[in-house]
Amino acid sequence: MLFPADVGLDLVKSKIKILTEFLDVYLKIANVHTVDFYTKDVWNQFVALPPETVISQLLCQQGETPVQEKMGVSVWDESQKLKDVAAYKRVTQDHSLPNLGVCTALDDLIQEMWGNKQKDVFLKPSTFMSSKKSHEVELMSEVIVSFAKYCSIQQVIDIGSGKGYLSSYLSMQYGLNVYGIDSSSTNTSGANERNRKLKRYWKVYQRQTKHQNQDNSAPENLKEEPTNNMEHFEEAKEQISHSGEQGNSPQSQSSHVQTPVTDTSLDSETSEKSNSVVSAQFVGSTDNEFDGTDNLLLEFLSTDAVEMSSLSRKKKDLDDIEKERRKTASLEAKAKQIKEANLYSPLTLHVTSTTELQDIISDIKDSMLVGLHTCGDLASDTLRIFVTKQELKVVCSVGCCYHLLSEEFELSGDHKECCHGLWGFPMSQYLRSSIWRCGRNARMSACLPLERVTFGQGLPSESLFYRAVLQVIIKEHFGNGKAYTALQRTKNKNVGKIYSKSSSFVDYIRKSVEKLGMDDSKMSDSLIQGYYDRYMPRMKELEAFNLLKVALSPCIEGLILLDRLCYLKEQANVAWSALVQLFDPLKSPRCYAVIGVKK
Numbered sequence: 001m002l003f004p005a006d007v008g009l010d011l012v013k014s015k016i017k018i019l020t021e022f023l024d025v026y027l028k029i030a031n032v033h034t035v036d037f038y039t040k041d042v043w044n045q046f047v048a049l050p051p052e053t054v055i056s057q058l059l060c061q062q063g064e065t066p067v068q069e070k071m072g073v074s075v076w077d078e079s080q081k082l083k084d085v086a087a088y089k090r091v092t093q094d095h096s097l098p099n100l101g102v103c104t105a106l107d108d109l110i111q112e113m114w115g116n117k118q119k120d121v122f123l124k125p126s127t128f129m130s131s132k133k134s135h136e137v138e139l140m141s142e143v144i145v146s147f148a149k150y151c152s153i154q155q156v157i158d159i160g161s162g163k164g165y166l167s168s169y170l171s172m173q174y175g176l177n178v179y180g181i182d183s184s185s186t187n188t189s190g191a192n193e194r195n196r197k198l199k200r201y202w203k204v205y206q207r208q209t210k211h212q213n214q215d216n217s218a219p220e221n222l223k224e225e226p227t228n229n230m231e232h233f234e235e236a237k238e239q240i241s242h243s244g245e246q247g248n249s250p251q252s253q254s255s256h257v258q259t260p261v262t263d264t265s266l267d268s269e270t271s272e273k274s275n276s277v278v279s280a281q282f283v284g285s286t287d288n289e290f291d292g293t294d295n296l297l298l299e300f301l302s303t304d305a306v307e308m309s310s311l312s313r314k315k316k317d318l319d320d321i322e323k324e325r326r327k328t329a330s331l332e333a334k335a336k337q338i339k340e341a342n343l344y345s346p347l348t349l350h351v352t353s354t355t356e357l358q359d360i361i362s363d364i365k366d367s368m369l370v371g372l373h374t375c376g377d378l379a380s381d382t383l384r385i386f387v388t389k390q391e392l393k394v395v396c397s398v399g400c401c402y403h404l405l406s407e408e409f410e411l412s413g414d415h416k417e418c419c420h421g422l423w424g425f426p427m428s429q430y431l432r433s434s435i436w437r438c439g440r441n442a443r444m445s446a447c448l449p450l451e452r453v454t455f456g457q458g459l460p461s462e463s464l465f466y467r468a469v470l471q472v473i474i475k476e477h478f479g480n481g482k483a484y485t486a487l488q489r490t491k492n493k494n495v496g497k498i499y500s501k502s503s504s505f506v507d508y509i510r511k512s513v514e515k516l517g518m519d520d521s522k523m524s525d526s527l528i529q530g531y532y533d534r535y536m537p538r539m540k541e542l543e544a545f546n547l548l549k550v551a552l553s554p555c556i557e558g559l560i561l562l563d564r565l566c567y568l569k570e571q572a573n574v575a576w577s578a579l580v581q582l583f584d585p586l587k588s589p590r591c592y593a594v595i596g597v598k599k
Contacts, residue, residue, distance in 0.1 A: 003576050003597070004108045009569040012562055013430050015100045019559045020436055022095045027438070029082075030445040030552045032545070037468040039475050043541040048081035051544035057085040058547045059454065082548070089551060096554035097561065097579075097592070104578040106143070113146040125169055135587045137169050140372055140398065143582060143593065145174045147394045148368055151597070155367040157181065157392075159351055159382050160374040164344065171344035179361055183350040353384040353422050357391070368394040373590060376404030377424035383564060384422065386596060387571050394597050395568075398582065400590040402560055403444035409437040428566035438556065445549045446556035449589035453550050461543045463499040466508050468542060469535050470495070473509060473528070478518050505532045561592050568596040575599040 077083040126134040158167040161180030171178045371382045379399030386395035405424035495512040502508035513520040568577040576597045583591035
């Protein structure tokens with residue numbers, strides 16, 4: 001196989017062992033719940049330093065040096081409180097995924113598979129996606145098409161496809177037959193509506209660009225401004241850009257559909273293969289390197305809608321223009337021949353590890369299974385489906401929402417009886433054999449964006465502060481009441497997004513208490529404000545402690561991802577597997593893909 005050198009199973013196991021030994025000591029920081037920060041006096045329980053010292057040293061951008069001391073010797077004092085922030089920062093960096101030596105470089109992967117071949121016309125999706133989504137779709141598409149080309153695969157199944165950004169781009173730009181599966185019928189309908197609007201956009205764009213190119217070659221006194229076309233063009237863009245940037249939300253991916261509905265019916269316009277293409281900016285060559293087929297964009301654009309330098313040449317270069325015209329016409333003819341094989345089909349279904357793909361995709365063939373930010377257990381189920389289904393030859397999965405993973409050793413035996421199916425974590429036999437427990441709070445910490453926080457995009461400290469003080473009020477005023485007892489028993493401490501709807505701290509407390517089903521009539525505004533005044537001087541403690549949790553996030557995420565990689569390497573039918581950083585973590589914090597190829 002022309003893939004980068006495979007990281008061996010023994011090496012992955014050794015790194016998992018290093019991480020679990022490290023986290024056995026440090027996980028106590030990550031498993032603290034912010035809600036209980038003041039009620040359990042967390043700062044004085046775990047830290048022996050002023051919060052200002054912790055904040056300044058953790059946010060310091062100076063170069064780092066390796067930890068000279070053994071783990072746990074200099075970081076904690078005799079009472080196991082944090083005493084050395086610099087050592088804490090260095091040791092967490094040493095145990096973060098980029099420094100463990102198990103990741104495959106994206107550039108190496110692409111270079112190994114593509115070599116120096118020039119890729120086909122690349123369509124920039126930035127016009128109709130957010131910068132984050134555009135960044136993700138571009139890079140993940142390049143990886144997907146590299147494996148599809150190498151393994152001679154034309155069919156892609158996108159699990160948790162959401163609004164269909166990745167699916168439609170793969171279909172339109174690279175001529176792949178893509179099935180996008182999402183549990184939300186709203187997302188499926190949105191994908192169909194987006195296709196309908198995009199076809200209108202491309203028709204307008206074709207007319208407008210053709211008009212412009214004709215004007216460029218016409219005498220000056222015959223040129224006219226394509227005012228109407230441009231107005232329609234901008235109007236179409238406006239409609240598409242407002243069709244929603246909804247990603248693969250937990251609600252859309254984890255919600256169960258009682259009666260799975262297959263939604264493949266497109267309207268009359270969409271059924272004409274009006275796949276979702278999202279920009280009109282082209283770079284690169286017009287020669288398609290993908291599997292001998294040609295870019296489907298040519299089906300939607302006229303010959304002179306493709307930007308070629310020959311269009312601006314003088315009359316004496318007409319022979320070259322004619323060559324380019326005939327070349328483009330030939331590509332267009334070939335593209336029409338494969339039209340029926342390239343289609344984005346949105347489907348509505350709740351997917352689990354036991355889902356039978358043949359039941360929902362009648363013409364399933366050798367395929368690649370992909371998932372961009374699949375939520376919670378869906379990422380784990382994606383890998384299990386890949387391993388068990390013979391027709392799936394490649395998998396590329398980027399997960400998210402680690403806090404929503406089901407964890408095998410987190411719950412007691414009584415609670416386990418209520419759970420069905422396979423656990424989301426751990427997956428590998430190696431980690432399961434150690435009966436290792438992470439905990440929901442730690443998995444939630446794994447979602448914290450270290451790079452963003454480090455470069456100034458801090459956590460929402462005030463809302464977290466409000467919630468922690470609310471817990472003090474609940475304990476002190478409702479601690480002996482039936483409402484508080486029921487709250488503790490059900491662990492229903494979620495007050496939702498009340499902070500964004502509150503005009504002040506007092507307003508926040510009253511709305512939250514009401515939502516939790518408690519009576520706040522005996523609490524005056526001055527009493528509530530008094531709690532704010534009492535704990536406001538300690539807000540820095542909460543901010544500093546959350547930064548300690550952020551520093552641990554790459555270590556916990558690393559363990560979850562290495563467990564998934566280890567699972568693939570344990571499978572006899574998987575020939576090659578890797579962990580690859582696809583995205584810039586500043587743009588997309590959940591940036592790692594687990595990739596596997598079968599024998």
